[in-house]
Amino acid sequence: MSGPNKLRKESPGNISPRAISPSSEFSPGHARPLRIVASGTLFITHTLTVDSYPSEHSNTRAQAVVRVRGGSAAATLSVLAQFSDCMSWLVAPIGSGPEGASLRIELEREGISTQLCPRRETDGVPKALDSTGSQTVINHNPIPDVTHDEYFRILGPLLYSTINGGADTPKYGQLPPAPPVDWFHFEGRSPHITGDNLTGLDSWLKERGWRDRVVLSVEVGRPERPGQDILMQLADVIFFSKPYAVARSFNSPRAFLLSLRSIAPPHALLIASWGKEGAGLLSMPTREYFQSSPFVPDPAEEPDISGIASVRTSTAAFSSGWSVLARDAGNGGPPFGRMSRGLDGLDGGGTTEGSTEDGEFWNEERRRQWMMDIASPRSSSRPTEDDEELDETEADDSFIAGMIFALSRRILPGLPYSPARPPPPPPTTSSRPGTSGGRTTLKPTDIPSPPAATINTPLYEGRWRLDECLRFATEMAGRRMRRKTSAGLALVMEKVGWRM
Numbered sequence: 001m002s003g004p005n006k007l008r009k010e011s012p013g014n015i016s017p018r019a020i021s022p023s024s025e026f027s028p029g030h031a032r033p034l035r036i037v038a039s040g041t042l043f044i045t046h047t048l049t050v051d052s053y054p055s056e057h058s059n060t061r062a063q064a065v066v067r068v069r070g071g072s073a074a075a076t077l078s079v080l081a082q083f084s085d086c087m088s089w090l091v092a093p094i095g096s097g098p099e100g101a102s103l104r105i106e107l108e109r110e111g112i113s114t115q116l117c118p119r120r121e122t123d124g125v126p127k128a129l130d131s132t133g134s135q136t137v138i139n140h141n142p143i144p145d146v147t148h149d150e151y152f153r154i155l156g157p158l159l160y161s162t163i164n165g166g167a168d169t170p171k172y173g174q175l176p177p178a179p180p181v182d183w184f185h186f187e188g189r190s191p192h193i194t195g196d197n198l199t200g201l202d203s204w205l206k207e208r209g210w211r212d213r214v215v216l217s218v219e220v221g222r223p224e225r226p227g228q229d230i231l232m233q234l235a236d237v238i239f240f241s242k243p244y245a246v247a248r249s250f251n252s253p254r255a256f257l258l259s260l261r262s263i264a265p266p267h268a269l270l271i272a273s274w275g276k277e278g279a280g281l282l283s284m285p286t287r288e289y290f291q292s293s294p295f296v297p298d299p300a301e302e303p304d305i306s307g308i309a310s311v312r313t314s315t316a317a318f319s320s321g322w323s324v325l326a327r328d329a330g331n332g333g334p335p336f337g338r339m340s341r342g343l344d345g346l347d348g349g350g351t352t353e354g355s356t357e358d359g360e361f362w363n364e365e366r367r368r369q370w371m372m373d374i375a376s377p378r379s380s381s382r383p384t385e386d387d388e389e390l391d392e393t394e395a396d397d398s399f400i401a402g403m404i405f406a407l408s409r410r411i412l413p414g415l416p417y418s419p420a421r422p423p424p425p426p427p428t429t430s431s432r433p434g435t436s437g438g439r440t441t442l443k444p445t446d447i448p449s450p451p452a453a454t455i456n457t458p459l460y461e462g463r464w465r466l467d468e469c470l471r472f473a474t475e476m477a478g479r480r481m482r483r484k485t486s487a488g489l490a491l492v493m494e495k496v497g498w499r500m
Contacts (some may be wrong), residue, residue: 007426034408035180036080037116037155039091039197040073040187041145042103053136064405072187072219072397074107075486079401079476082490086405089113091154093120116154118146145189148196159204180208180448182413183404186218186235191227194218198234215407219400223247232264237407238419239400240272253280254291267417269407271467273399277480281470285416292470295478398480398489402473410463472498 047066054060069075077088090112094100096119104114120143126333146154161180185200186194198216205211220228221241232238240256250256253272257280264270270282411417464472476493480486 033085033087034080034083034182034405035087036077036183036185036404037089037091037158037181038073038077038185038187039146039151040071041189041192042069042071042074042090042092042094044068044099045070069103069106070398071183072221074112076109076185076401076404077112077398078110079398079486079489080405082488083405086111087113089116089158091116091146091151093118093146095120095143097205116158118150118154120144128282145193148193148200151193151197152200175479179205179208179214181214183215183217183408185404186231187217188219188221188225188228188231191225191231193232195227195230198231202234212415212420213413215418216411217404220244221396229263232260232268232270236265237269237271237412238264238268239403240270240394242272242274244276253278254289256280257282257289265419267415267419269417271403271470272296273396273477275395276478279399279470279474279477281466283417283466286466288466290467290470291476295475297479297482394486395480397471398486399477402476403469406464406469406472409469411466411469 045068047068048062049064049066050060050062071092073092074090077090080086081088081198088111090107094114100119104117107114143374158180186197188194198218201216202211205214207252215237216235216456217237217239218235219239220231220242221239221244222228223244228244242253245253245256248256250259253274256271257272260270260282261284264282266284268284270284272280274280276294278294280292283289300323390392391395472493475498476489479492480489483489
């Protein structure tokens, strides 16, 4: 299956991610622009390089001082803003002093709107002093976080904008107008406030008839923050970090994500970034698990550097006696063997014959191909000598940005990864079109038809698959680990052959 916006790794050409039409309508051959609001915090990290950790009462001179803007939400939007078909707003408190003004200018230049950033009557911004090597961090935050009530006061002008669809609740038989925002993303910095914000947005969107047309996502990344478990039940897409999973005694994304099946919403996507070891994705509604291998750039930067196992999928993640045919998500890879029984190793009970230690079934043909792939000097699954020197912390935000952008390409928002819209209430007698003897007779013309552009567009034309989304985000994160900044990541992904 191919389409104009199919996410594929192809030879570099003239196709640009910036060539997508800015029209907000869902038209043939074009994906709708992503409108996203991300909430979090902003801070400045000053990294000091010293010969040794200073002793008490000593006067030490730093060899170098590096200033870096921090904050996951802002970093994620900074990457997303590199794609021209993305409109982004940041919700983060900023001081009113010169440093705050400088931050606003910096963000606006990157394409991030700061009109939703509340000003605090205080000088400066939150700071973190990081002594390299020993990773000693000293934090100072003079600015209070955005409260629940303040969050909705800030969003009010955007949510109720008459230009972007702030009309009254639609009547029976009418399609609701387009929501003003497609995606709300949260850092999960304060679980209590974030939970209230997610609950409030969920209720408001349901009242407007927009719940299945807007995505709610959250990051669950800091293991020391209590109360984050409740956030998993309130979002459509949940991003987990490797430290969070490791703190809960999990050493692989697969085992960690499968352990969350009982508490995750039935429509949710659970995504775990595993740093330089790849990432994992669990789709609750389709009962699929995908895992990406580490990204290693080809020295020659050939157009297609995906290995035979660059992404693996296993619908057997939920098997309990099912008969399934799993497929290899890597491009050009041989299929899995057919399984006619459940896998005992899925929940930690060992592995099955012919399977990996993760419980993944490989037949003889696939194992032979895998060994050939491992031996290949151009395999993207082979680690390199400099892998141990990669900074995983710099790549998490780029991974999240890559997943959000890829999922927004005709996968989200929408079923089955959004809550199903409840059926409309029965019409009153006064508003029923065609009532007879107390009974309602609806004609096909009573319910408006979708736009002609939508009718003429196949449902799956240009839609990116989940495995492709994971490959895209994993490669983006891998490339970020090897760069000093995230600037230009979108252009790099285009030049190496990703068709968007």
